[in-house]
Amino acid sequence: MKIVAWNVRGAGKNSCASTIKDLKKAFNIDILAVLEPRISGPRALTVAQNLGFSHYHIVDATGFFGGVWLLWNGNSVSLHVVAHSSQSITALVTLGNQWWLLTVVYANPCSRIRESLWKYFDGLACASHLPWLVLGDFNDIASAGEKCGGNLDLGGRSFVEWIDRNQLVDLGFFGAKFTWCNKRNAEGIIWKRLDRGLCNINWRLLFPEAHLSYLPRVNSDHCLVLVSLDSNHYPARGCTPFRFQAMWMSHPDFPKFIHANWSIGDGHASQKSARLKSSLISWNRQVFGCLFQKKRRLLTRLASIQRKLCWGHNPYLCDLENELTKNYNMLLEQEALLVAEIKKYMA
Structure with missing residues (x-):
């Protein structure tokens, strides 16, 4: 299972929708959290419906501020939203006979409002002892080492206390050290690790090989956060299955190519198909x-x-x-x- 959380700072932009669709296909994303989409109402519904997921739950932005969307594929994951607030959505995820909670979060930039979220999460933790993964943009850092540039910042005390109080574990990461950049000039540039994944001990024991990666920032000032529940040891390239690509048929020379390669040599259909597969792999590499x-x-x-x-x-x-x-x-x-x-x- 692949879960992605992304602060897009404006999901209504065509570039964001195109990026989401591309990454969904590239990484086989099962669950997507869109954070700070900055659109709401009918427009938010239209954008969410066109992102290629079968189900979605939307917490609307307030004006141009905030918002949290949770989208998932019903044919690959069993998910039921059980709670939501202005800063988060919590869902019960079922994998076989295993149940666990997923909370996606966009914490308010205002520290006073953000602190109310940690108290709300305390209530969630008390109400359930299920394995729990909390993922998203926390708009805070846990230590001075998670920031570069600007004034000295040791991190939000309430944020760290909430993590310790609930005995949460940071998943760590592969990729860039910081997930957000203000993109200013050399004198004013600031980097922070605002996006992360936290889990309780039960979730870590349930998914010991789960790992988190920060994908490159594209069309946003935040990295995408990708959590994979499986091992990060991928199969050899030669073990990946052959897949026929429908777009090949759009090439004007494709019918001639198929006819020429199918006619080569003798043999029954399965033998010809095997020969054609290797030719298609080479042709795809050269053309598409x-x-x-x-x-x-x-x-x-x-x-x-x-x-x-x-x-x-x-x-x-x-x-x-x-x-x-x-x-x-x-x-x-x-x-x-x-x-x-x-x-x-x-x-």
Whole structure:
């Protein structure tokens, strides 16, 4: 199971919706939390319905502030929302005979309002002793080492006390050290680790191989937070199954290619299919594969640049980050055009 939480700071933007759809497909996301979408009402419903998930629960933003959405695929996960507040949504997740709680959070930037959230979570913890994962943007840090730049900040005392009081464990992370950047000039730039995953001991014991990764910041000033419940030891590349890609049919030479390769040699249908599969893999790599490889390479480069920027401002790397983000968005637009052509072809 894959769970993602992302502070998008405006889910109504086309770039955010395109990024969510792309990452959903790339990482096989089962559950998505959209934080601070800054839209509400009918417009929020329209955007949520078009993100490709079968179910959703929305806590509306207040004007242009806040908001929390929880979206999930009903065919891959059994999830039932049991509580929500202005800053969080809590759901009961069922995996086989295992039950656990997932809380997604967008904590208020105002410390007074944010402290009320920790008290609310105390109540949740007392009401249930189930395994519990809390994920999202906490708008606070736990120590001075989770901030770079600006005035000295030791972290919110109430936040740390809540973590200790409930004996929560930080999942740690793979990726950049900081998850948020104010994107100002060299004198005023500030980095913080505002986004994280916390769990109780029961959840950690239930999912000992679960791990958290910070994906590159794209079209937002926050990293995406990805929690995978499975091991981070992935199968060898050669073990991935072959999948026919519908977009291949949009290429004008595809029918000729199939006819030519199917006609080569003798044998029954299964033998011809096996030969055709290897030809399709090579053809995809030369024709279409480059599009997806470019996206993967761009995200990898962005992740590397953002890790380096956590250690100090570098104008060249900042410019390169902006350029790579533009290139990523351009590839998303190209892919959207390709999908449109496929739909036209198949109509």
